[in-house]
Amino acid sequence: MSNKNISRRSFLSAALAAPVVAAVASSCAQVRTPQAGTRLSGQALEAVDHLIIGTGYGGAVAAYRLASVGQRVTMLEMGKRWDTPGSDGKIFTPIMKPDSRSMWYRNRTELPMNTFLGLSVEQWTRRGPGALDRRQLGDMDVYLGRGVGGGSLVNAGMAPRPRRDMVAKQLPAVDVEEFFATYLPRAERELGISSIDPAFLESTPWYQYARTGRRDAQQAGYKVVDIPNNYDFAYMQAEAAGRVPRSALNGELIFGNNHGKRNLTKTYLGRAEATGRVEIHTMTEVLTVRPATGGYRVETQVRNFDGTIVARPTYLARRVYFGAGSVGTTEILLRSAAQGYLTDLSPELGRGWGANGNVTFGRANHLWRPTGNKQSMVPVLGIDNWDSPNACFAEIAPLPVPLELYLQFYLVIADNPNSGTLSLQNGRLTSNWVRSMNRPAIEKVRATFDVINRQQGTLYRNDLFGNGEVFNADFTYHPLGGAVLGQVTDAYGRLPGYQGLYVTDGSLIPRLLGVNPYLTITALAERLMDEILTKDLA
Ligand code: FAE
Numbered sequence: 001m002s003n004k005n006i007s008r009r010s011f012l013s014a015a016l017a018a019p020v021v022a023a024v025a026s027s028c029a030q031v032r033t034p035q036a037g038t039r040l041s042g043q044a045l046e047a048v049d050h051l052i053i054g055t056g057y058g059g060a061v062a063a064y065r066l067a068s069v070g071q072r073v074t075m076l077e078m079g080k081r082w083d084t085p086g087s088d089g090k091i092f093t094p095i096m097k098p099d100s101r102s103m104w105y106r107n108r109t110e111l112p113m114n115t116f117l118g119l120s121v122e123q124w125t126r127r128g129p130g131a132l133d134r135r136q137l138g139d140m141d142v143y144l145g146r147g148v149g150g151g152s153l154v155n156a157g158m159a160p161r162p163r164r165d166m167v168a169k170q171l172p173a174v175d176v177e178e179f180f181a182t183y184l185p186r187a188e189r190e191l192g193i194s195s196i197d198p199a200f201l202e203s204t205p206w207y208q209y210a211r212t213g214r215r216d217a218q219q220a221g222y223k224v225v226d227i228p229n230n231y232d233f234a235y236m237q238a239e240a241a242g243r244v245p246r247s248a249l250n251g252e253l254i255f256g257n258n259h260g261k262r263n264l265t266k267t268y269l270g271r272a273e274a275t276g277r278v279e280i281h282t283m284t285e286v287l288t289v290r291p292a293t294g295g296y297r298v299e300t301q302v303r304n305f306d307g308t309i310v311a312r313p314t315y316l317a318r319r320v321y322f323g324a325g326s327v328g329t330t331e332i333l334l335r336s337a338a339q340g341y342l343t344d345l346s347p348e349l350g351r352g353w354g355a356n357g358n359v360t361f362g363r364a365n366h367l368w369r370p371t372g373n374k375q376s377m378v379p380v381l382g383i384d385n386w387d388s389p390n391a392c393f394a395e396i397a398p399l400p401v402p403l404e405l406y407l408q409f410y411l412v413i414a415d416n417p418n419s420g421t422l423s424l425q426n427g428r429l430t431s432n433w434v435r436s437m438n439r440p441a442i443e444k445v446r447a448t449f450d451v452i453n454r455q456q457g458t459l460y461r462n463d464l465f466g467n468g469e470v471f472n473a474d475f476t477y478h479p480l481g482g483a484v485l486g487q488v489t490d491a492y493g494r495l496p497g498y499q500g501l502y503v504t505d506g507s508l509i510p511r512l513l514g515v516n517p518y519l520t521i522t523a524l525a526e527r528l529m530d531e532i533l534t535k536d537l538a
Contacts, residue, residue: 048074051298051317053286053332056150057518058505059323060268061525064190067275069533074315075278076300078285078328079104079147080129082256082265092131092153092256095377095400100128102255104146105307110134111254112141112360112475115466116405128305129283131256134475135327137422138431140355141475142327143254148280150325151518152263153256155477156379157229158395159193159519163386166514173491174527183523191522192262193228196380200237206249208372210381212365213396213408217383220452224381227395227516230267231378235260251400253377268522284313286332289320290341295500296320319500322483323525326353326507330422330482331429338424344497345488350422352484353431354511355476357392357414357441362461363453365406373404379411383448386514390447391415393515407461410449413478414441419511422482438473445471478517483507485524493528494536504528 050066052059055077063073085091086101093102098109102125109123132154133144145151161184168176187193201207214224231248238244239260246252247259257263264270272278287299295318302311322329333349336342365371375398383394392414399409418437422429453459460470483489485508493508495501504525506517513520 045314045316046074047316048072049318050074050321051076051296051315051319052321052323052504053298054150054322054324054328054505055148055264055269055280056145056152056323056325056505057264057268057521058325058503058508058525059150059321060264060272061522062321062323062502062504062529063278064268064272065526065529065533067272067277069537071277071537073272073278074317075280076284076286076298076315077148077150077280077282078303079131079145079282081148081280081282082131082153090258092252092258094251095254096123096251098123098125098255100126101130102132103130104133105129106134112143112472113409113464115463118463120466127307129303129307132254135429137327137429138420138433139435139437139474140420140431140433142355142479143475143477144325144327144479148282149264149269152230154254155518156253156377156516157231157261158227158379158516159188159191159229160225160227160382160393160515162513162515162520166512167520170510170513171485171524173486174524179523179527183527184519186526187519187522188228191230191267191519192232193230193519194233195226195228196233197237200233200240201380204240204376205372205374206240206376207380208370209375209398209408210379210396212369212371213383213410214381216408216452216456216458217394217396220455222448222452223384225384227380227382229378229380230262231257232260232262236376236378248376248378249374251377251402253398253400257377286324288336288339288341289332289501290336290339291498292316294318319502322501322503322507323505325505326479326482327422327429329503329505329507333483333488334422334424334429335427338427342495342498345495348484348487350482351419352481352487352510353420353422353433353479354416354418354481355433355438355473356478356480356512356517357412357416357514358476358478359392359412359414359438359441359445359471359473360397360475361410361412361445361449361471362464363408363410363449364459364461365408366456366458367406369456370404370406371399371408373402375399385448386415388448390444391514392441392444392448394445394448411477412441412445413514413516414444415514416441416512419481435474442471442473478513480506480513480517481510484510492531494532502528502532
């Protein structure tokens with residue numbers, strides 16, 4: 001069903017005609033700060049102009065750009081706002097001290113590296129709305145950030161530029177020259193991306209692991225490159241000097257950083273909220289979107305701290321921007337289609353989904369080649385072997401343990417031609433990804449690192465993932481695709497046939513980018529918001 005010609009007047013009159021709108025103010029106050037034990041309220045209906053689902057990169061860019069031109073914006077985020085310290089005075093937990101702030105309603109940490117020397121290193125946690133979620137979709141475990149800031153809360157901040165040839169191949173609807181001249185530099189500026197001071201990198205004990213990994217790679221003839229980051233490296237140097245509280249140097253990464261990292265609340269979202277025109281409703285999960293008189297009805301559910309659903313408010317929005325990430329956006333669209341609400345979406349919906357070729361593994365270093373008992377959680381060097389038949393980009397990764405482990409750890413993005421599909425089975429999201437689909441990526445990583453092992457006389461570790469295997473490609477930090485640009489959407493994220501519906505996030509990029517994706521997702525969102533502001537809202 002199309003939803004054409006929504007004028008502001010018809011939208012407002014439809015909204016005002018809604019019988020429950022008068023109840024909005026009081027019920028929404030309850031909805032936004034639900035307390036444990038709050039009874040499920042009835043359906044409130046709130047009318048808004050621009051509604052953004054999710055507060056990650058795609059959502060944050062949309063909010064900032066809309067608010068900057070005077071538009072009022074409501075954002076719905078299923079996670080919490082991360083602004084209140086716990087009893088330890090900290091907002092986020094280090095990797096080695098997890099609690100209810102760490103994982104999204106889990107009793108265990110469930111991280112990809114879960115054993116060491118064959119012994120479990122999994123930690124118990126308390127259930128709560130933690131910053132990191134893990135969703136099992138077929139044979140692929142997907143890790144996701146939860147809360148205001150989305151993936152920016154939990155990610156490692158690495159922001160390499162994509163290769164031009166990958167942008168041209170994966171995003172043919174994008175003008176590559178314009179993307180590199182205008183949108184990537186703009187995204188880097190807004191996100192506060194910079195590189196580590198080379199003198200600090202070469203001298204600090206906190207990057208011994210990076211220097212060791214670089215030496216081994218260079219001796220094998222590989223190119224090693226700097227990886228820019230949104231971490232404030234001046235702050236990191238002050239951490240190393242003991243002048244400020246430690247964050248990257250205190251094992252803080254995958255469950256959030258307390259200092260130093262410029263997550264989205266310090267960049268796009270902070271600026272968006274500072275306009276006074278952006279409101280964020282937290283713990284509010286969007287279920288479906290459907291056409292309605294004057295716009296779209298957006299059905300949601302609100303959780304309290306325990307995870308109990310305490311309210312089911314409905315919004316009426318003139319325009320809806322999907323920024324719930326590859327998994328979240330695709331899920332809402334698939335569910336809305338399955339329930340007969342968005343029946344004209346492209347049959348390509350859910351396709352072109354993948355794990356960005358993520359593979360992780362470790363090598364055992366010799367005793368005379370220590371990696372250091374102090375490791376900064378911010379990786380800054382990568383081995384670039386993309387221009388070879390074994391195309392991969394390997395980040396020299398840290399470990400959060402203050403012990404010398406003689407373990408060189410890597411997170412690799414490897415070329416993998418396989419493409420998956422997300423779909424609903426009995427109403428639950430799943431994927432058709434099976435383990436054998438990881439093989440091309442693992443083979444490239446093995447071929448690349450066999451060279452290093454041969455030369456150094458070192459071995460792979462097979463004690464890190466609980467199954468005796470060397471390579472773990474059963475998980476991803478970088479889910480991509482599902483609502484691919486130019487296939488499910490037009491060249492600018494519009495959903496054809498549904499005026500006022502847009503996709504702005506990582507679901508636009510099909511399955512593989514070849515580098516860590518958030519910089520490219522941000523730049524892509526900037527590009528489509530330029531178009532939407534000038535063509536659709538003018
Ligand atoms: P994302 O940032 O995931 O935001 C989606 C938001 O929508 C989240 O806040 C969700 O809670 C929310 N949401 C989802 N479903 C709903 C719903 N139904 N209703 C309401 N809200 C919803 O999406 N990338 C890099 O480039 N460099 C790195 O160093 C890096 N490291 C990573 C490390 C970890 C541990 C993880 C998990 C990811 C890492 N990533 C990294 C990936 C990166 O964070 C990810 O690609 C982006 O965050 C995706 O941005 P989106 O805007 O697509």
